[in-house]
Amino acid sequence: MNALRLSSLLGVALTAGAAQGAGPPSTAGPPCALIRGVTLSDGAGDRVVDVVVRGDRVAAVRILAGGEPEPGCDVIAGAGRVLTAGLVDPYTRLGLVEVDLEAPTVDTDLRAPFQDPSGQIRASVRADLAYNPRSSLIGVTRLEGVTSAISVPSGGVISGRSFWVDLVGARQGTAIQRAPVAMHASLGPRQESRASAFQTIDVALREARDFATRQREWAKNQTPGFLTPRLDLAALLPVAKGELPLVVTVDRASDIEGLLRMTAGTPLRLVIAGGAEAWLVRDALAQRKVAVILDPLTYGPGSFDQLAARPDNAALLHAAGVAVMFSTFSSHGARKLRQLAGNAVRGGLSHAAALDAVTRVPAEVFGLADHGRVAPGAIADLVLWSGDPFELSTRVEGLWIHGRSVPLTSRQTALRDRYRHVPPR
Structure with missing residues (x-):
């Protein structure tokens, strides 16, 4: 194979779509590729392997099989390079925000005229319909190895539904892999009291469970009215049944404890986002199997809700058996995800657990288990690195x-x- 072909496969010399930065992937690539002699890095440790990609899936992972490649397979030299699954940021604004201070480019606030007058419950509005796959931020983020993200709405106590995107393609139908992927709510400091925010969530979920069994009576006007609008109740049904995760943004340990108490005995699939003080209630989180999305750089008293934040938060949670994920909680900063993982390693988390936190764990928590892995049958979202992906000097040399x-x-x-x-x- 000549050098030009290899460079093309690694994505270094390709320039199609450069002006937009978020164009579709090259469609000129072969149906089969063999990445030979590469160091595969995942939660199981590092090992030198051959990886075969056929179509959109990983076809095989072989321990240095050697020999001739299958007919039609192009060979990519992996020696001296590191291969991982594509990184996943589970809490971003990608595709919903382009310029923070330019209102026409910000589509995260899902308040609608048919919602409750206070605008605190926004469960029914679909943020995925506003996703912009041509956002210039997508190409920038991909260059640092992030291949998937969850885009999250904002505002109110119950903010609405997020969606999972793979950072590829110029059409929503190509990029959006699951919508909705989770419902989002927020606790913590606000104008009204914390207790009122808890009550808003509690009442909405209770009414959703009641609505599930009394829809016919409601349609015939044979039940008392609900405080929550019908469209929002319908959107909350899969959350109340435990079919759709409820991601609650909360930092203070006492608020996390209150949330666990409020939802005890329900089938809710809780996920904590933020979790600056989550280490204080790590045993309770592990017992309830509640996953946590955190920023490893949140430590020290950044606010009154983060007074007990510490740099080994992720390590303590992981040691207690809590599923840990990392996020930049950003749109423009999503490209820095691997730096956050590296800082978690500095705080005491193992390298393997940190890599899982930005690949396998978010895929499993949000129900896309064919992402975040390099294994036969998995979606072939792959990143070829010049070295350790958590080192600042490491470069992305290939991306699929x-x-x-x-x-x-x-x-x-x-x-x-x-x-x-x-x-x-």
């Missing part, structure tokens, strides 16, 4: 989403190349 080589370009690289050599006047 759904088995297709994706160009390592963005709006930033396009501007760099355009103005790198300015002709003299």
Whole structure:
């Protein structure tokens, strides 16, 4: 294979879609690729393997099988490089925010005229319909190895439903893998009291459970009216039944404890986002099998809800048996996800657990178990690194989403190349 072909497969020399930075992956790639002699890094440790990709799936992972590749398979030299599953950020605004201070480009607040007058319950509005797969932030984020994200709405006590996207393609139908993927709510400091926020969530979920068994009577006006609008109750039904996770943004340990008490005995699938003081209630979280999304750089008194935050939060939670994930809680900063994982390692978490926290764990928690792994049958979202992905000096040298080589370009690289050599006047 000539050097130009190999460079193309690694996505280094491809320039299609550079101006938008979020165009579709190359469709000129082969149906089969063999990444030979690469160091595979995952929760099971590091080992040198051959990885075969066919179509959009990983077809095989073999311990240095050697020999000739299958007919039609292109060979990519993996020696000296590290291969991981694509990174997943489970709490972003990607595709919903382009410029924070420019209102027409911010689509995270899902308040609608048919909701309750206070706008605190926004369960029924679909944020995925506003997703912009051509956002310039997507290409920038991909360049740092992030291949999937969950985009999350904001506002109110019950903010609405998030959705899972793979960072590929110029159409919503290509990028969005699951909608909804979770319902989102928020506790903590606000204008009204914390108790009123708890009550808003509690009443809405209780009414959703009641609504599930009394829909016919409600339609015939044979039941007392509900405080929660019908469309929101319908959206909350799968949450109340435990079919859709409820992600609650909360930092203070006492608020987490109150949430666990309020939902005890229900089938709710709780996930904590933020969790700055989650280590204080780690045994209770582990007992309830509640996963936690956190930012490892949140430590010290950043607010009155984070007074007990500490840098080994992730390590303590993991040691207690809590499923831990990491997020940048950002749109523009989502590209820094691997740096957060590296800081969790600095705080005492094992390298393998940190890698799981940005690959396998979010995929399993949110029900997309064919993502986040490098194993036969898994979606071929792969990243080829020049070294340890948690080291700042490491570069992405190859990127595949759904088995297709994706160009390592963005709006930033396009501007760099355009103005790198300015002709003299």
